[in-house]
Amino acid sequence: LVSGAPPFRPFSLKTMTVKRRNRGRNKHGRGAVSYIRCTNCARCCPKDKAIKKFVIRNIVEAAAVRDIGEASVYDGYILPKLYAKLHYCISCAIHSKVVRNRSRKARKDRTPPPRFRPQQNKSADKK
Numbered sequence: 001l002v003s004g005a006p007p008f009r010p011f012s013l014k015t016m017t018v019k020r021r022n023r024g025r026n027k028h029g030r031g032a033v034s035y036i037r038c039t040n041c042a043r044c045c046p047k048d049k050a051i052k053k054f055v056i057r058n059i060v061e062a063a064a065v066r067d068i069g070e071a072s073v074y075d076g077y078i079l080p081k082l083y084a085k086l087h088y089c090i091s092c093a094i095h096s097k098v099v100r101n102r103s104r105k106a107r108k109d110r111t112p113p114p115r116f117r118p119q120q121n122k123s124a125d126k127k
Helices: 062-071 090-095 122-126
Strands: 035-037 044-046 051-058 081-088
């Protein structure tokens, strides 16, 4: 051993550079979180890291809604909707354009995207 050499340390004591403030997770203080399966590819992904998307769709496509309304016995029958919460892993979310990569400056912007509320049918409320 040379007397002037610094001691050998297998790990550096410098802080590791990070790309995101939350390191891509929403865990904050929890030691571990449960895993979910990606809706698209069934990959195991931590629940806090997965991209979640809540989708509300009509059960019937738009082309058939009018036909069903005309054939219906009930007046003003509102068709039920299909509610689904989709969980995507990062790879599938980027591939299907649910999220996009942003520049380093744009990543600092933490404002949530604008919410699109479904328009309520005004004519059905008046009847």
